[in-house]
Amino acid sequence: MIKRVLHKIALIAERGFDRVFHRPTSGREIDPYIGYATQQHVIVRGRVLGSLRSYDVADGQSRWGNFRRMLDLFFTNEVADVTVCSDATKAQTDEEGYFTLVLPADEREGWSTEYVHVEGRAEAVPCPVFAPRADARFIVISDIDDTMIETGAYSLLRNLFTTFTGNTKTRHAYTDAISLTTWLSAGGRNPVFYVSSSPWNMHGFLQRVFANTGLIAGPMFLRDLGLSDTQFITEGHGDHKGASIDHILNAYPDLPAILLGDTGQHDAKIYHAAIERHGDRIAAVGLRAPGPGMDAVDLTDLDQLLATKRLAFAAPSFDGFQERLIKARPDLFATPDSTATVR
Structure with a gap:
């Protein structure tokens, strides 16, 4: 009961924050996560955001500068309910902007790249995929x-x-x-x-x-x-x-x-x-x-x-x-x- 109440309060607070600080955006940027391949599927993962954050570090960057950069990673503008696709495989982003594309299995091994299109963006975005080798021992x-x-x-x-x-x-x-x-x-x-x-x-x-x-x-x-x-x-x-x-x-x-x-x-x-x-x-x-x-x-x-x-x-x-x-x-x-x- 207490958890449900806290959940509801936190959800209201987050949505209020989003209305104040998150402005509508036309940006469609994919933050790619490392995917993986199994014998059954190729899993491509990522998140669609209004804009991407920079990981560049200035020489001698202060701790305060680090803090502001790190904090920026958590104030994301997620893009929900948009279509992402790789060839014929499609998926919708959830309310936090996450997506998972489940592609047919193939014979790949090691590192490869899948190019993902997102609705509202012309260029495809490379997403890395790792496939274990056939001679893997563990x-x-x-x-x-x-x-x-x-x-x-x-x-x-x-x-x-x-x-x-x-x-x-x-x-x-x-x-x-x-x-x-x-x-x-x-x-x-x-x-x-x-x-x-x-x-x-x-x-x-x-x-x-x-x-x-x-x-x-x-x-x-x-x-x-x-x-x-x-x-x-x-x-x-x-x-x-x-x-x-x-x-x-x-x-x-x-x-x-x-x-x-x-x-x-x-x-x-x-x-x-x-x-x-x-x-x-x-x-x-x-x-x-x-x-x-x-x-x-x-x-x-x-x-x-x-x-x-x-x-x-x-x-x-x-x-x-x-x-x-x-x-x-x-x-x-x-x-x-x-x-x-x-x-």
Whole structure:
């Protein structure tokens, strides 16, 4: 009852804000998200906005300048109920401007581009798509904040400060995360997917950070923090992450998965639940223990992970995880390129 009332109040407030600050626009700009291909479909994703935000960073840009740029990412002017298409496949944007085009499967592998037209715009917009290779041995499913990129998500205030005062050139990726995912991907053979509670507004920003730091690119599954008639903003971190993991595993039913996360947001509990649902599909779990490290709850969650008899690695960094993986699952790494050592 309380949640329904808060939902209604928040929805009224958001629509009032939109009437005051969002002016009608004739713009039709596609913010492309990384799509992905399965044996059944090619999934093209994105959002239609009245205008796109810039990720360019001026030399010596101040924290105040970073804050204004980051805040701008969240004050978007969404374009609802317009048609987007790729060849003969069409879709309508929802009330938040999101769209998903489901194309027929083909024989593509690796990175490709789909050109998407949007109603009211003459030029097609390129949207990236990633398709796992036929020789993939496993999937990597990784968190982003405090797993790949230093954020401080274990503390709300630290998380907000880091997020809103940094830019695409100042955000720091862990060198051990870069080395580990580079080795796991094996030159693009094994796909890397990312699940995060960061909002979709951050997708382009995160792509720039990945490109600047050398992190392996891959499709992201982020959260919609917007309001709608049917959705409130209180979808839990665990619910979103668990559902995203399920979706990825169901999309590639023949491949086991290695899960990477951190203890700052209780990923051990989320990944333990994934093991209960998917059993042997989860080959191993690697967890970073950021900031103050693991508390009593984290240690209990880790004990439950260890009780599943899967490899469960937890440490302040991923150093040493590669060796543990090779020893625990030699079947996944019995190829010539897997003998290289992470440096």
